[in-house]
Amino acid sequence: GNSVTQMEGPVTLSEEAFLTINCTYTATGYPSLFWYVQYPGEGLQLLLKATKADDKGSNKGFEATYRKETTSFHLEKGSVQVSDSAVYFCALNKGGGADGLTFGKGTHLIIQP
Amino acid sequence: DVKVTQSSRYLVKRTGEKVFLECVQDMDHENMFWYRQDPGLGLRLIYFSYDVKMKEKGDIPEGYSVSREKKERFSLILESASTNQTSMYLCASSRSGGAVYEQYFGPGTRLTVT
Numbered sequence: 001g002n003s004v005t006q007m008e009g010p011v012t013l014s015e016e017a018f019l020t021i022n023c024t025y026t027a028t029g030y031p032s033l034f035w036y037v038q039y040p041g042e043g044l045q046l047l048l049k050a051t052k053a054d055d056k057g058s059n060k061g062f063e064a065t066y067r068k069e070t071t072s073f074h075l076e077k078g079s080v081q082v083s084d085s086a087v088y089f090c091a092l093n094k095g096g097g098a099d100g101l102t103f104g105k106g107t108h109l110i111i112q113p
Numbered sequence: 114d115v116k117v118t119q120s121s122r123y124l125v126k127r128t129g130e131k132v133f134l135e136c137v138q139d140m141d142h143e144n145m146f147w148y149r150q151d152p153g154l155g156l157r158l159i160y161f162s163y164d165v166k167m168k169e170k171g172d173i174p175e176g177y178s179v180s181r182e183k184k185e186r187f188s189l190i191l192e193s194a195s196t197n198q199t200s201m202y203l204c205a206s207s208r209s210g211g212a213v214y215e216q217y218f219g220p221g222t223r224l225t226v227t
Contacts (some may be wrong), residue, residue, distance in 0.1 A: 008153075032213040033116050043117070043203060043218035044156075051213055089155060100146050100158035100171050100215060 002027045006090045006104035013080055014112055021075040021107045023064075023090035031059075031092040033073040034101065038087045039099055047075075047088070085111045116140070117219035119204055125225045132191040136204030143209035145187035146216060147171075147179065150201040162169045162187055163209060209210050 006023040013019060025033065032051045036044040048057030053068035062077045073090060087108050091101040120135035138145065144163050148171075150154040158171030160179040168179050176198060180188045187206075191198055201223050205216040 034215070041220075043220045044205075045218070046215040049213075049215060076161075091156075098146070100161050101156075102158075103148075103156040105153060105155040 002031065002092060002094055004090050004092055004102055004104035006088075008105055010108040010110050012110045014111060015082055016079045017100055017111075019077040019080045019084075021088055021090075021109070023075065023104060025071050025072045025073065025090075025092050027071075027092055027102075030068075030096070033064070034091045034093070034094045035062070035064055035073070035075050036089040036091060036103075038089065038106075040086070044089065060112070064109070080111050082111045082113055085109055104107075115219050117204055117206055119219040119222050121222050122220060123223050123225075125227065126191075126194050127227055128195060130191075130194050130226075132194050132224065132226075134189040134191075134202055134204075134205075134224070136187045136189070136219055137185050137194075138184045138187075138204075138206040138217070139185065140206065140208075140217070141184065142206035143182065143184070144207045144216075146205040147177075147187065147189045148205065149173070149215075150203055150221070156203065157188065185216075194224075196226050198224065199226045200224060 003026045034049045035047040037047045048059045050057040050066035056065045090104040117138045146161040147159045162181045178190045204219040207216045208214040
């Protein structure tokens with residue numbers, strides 16, 4: 001079946017450091033891929049998405065590229081801020097839009113000033 | 114802005130009680146979802162619905178049921194709550210159609226079963 005694997009953390013970085021959170025997936029067909037972010041005490045928010053191979057999703061300085069050959073969707077940011085501290089979830093869409101998402105276990109990111 | 118609201122942020126129930134978790138969305142979305150979130154396990158899909166009165170099992174439906182009598186409302190029911198159902202429950206909704214649309218999440222209900 002479908003699955004998503006991501007580094008669990010916590011990942012601790014200093015402000016302005018470069019960020020990479022790895023995400024790989026197993027899926028049949030051609031899933032859409034997502035990164036969601038959860039700030040403390042809140043629900044999940046979509047950060048970015050990509051719907052086909054070689055697509056690059058980007059938002060708020062974060063980027064991720066859909067790599068079909070390596071089945072990966074790694075999240076990157078060039079210079080992190082304290083306000084980026086949150087839990088990040090990689091996810092894929094099981095099939096059509098009516099189906100639920102398959103999530104990774106989440107990566108807790110801590111940015112220190 | 115899309116808004117997904119959940120009836121309670123925190124809930125404490127006793128073992129064996131029947132528990133209702135309510136979710137309402139205000140954007141006329143066709144699809145609605147219930148997930149539970151547990152440390153080290155991420156989010157897991159319990160049930161989803163793509164239309165009024167329609168429901169589909171997700172990955173972990175055991176011990177749960179759902180109801181969708183109106184398009185904007187999706188209820189999760191724990192028929193007889195057990196301690197292993199202590200968790201954070203998240204509701205989400207999305208549009209339907211040919212494209213894959215993002216899911217919008219509510220703030221979550223933290224349920225404790227004692």
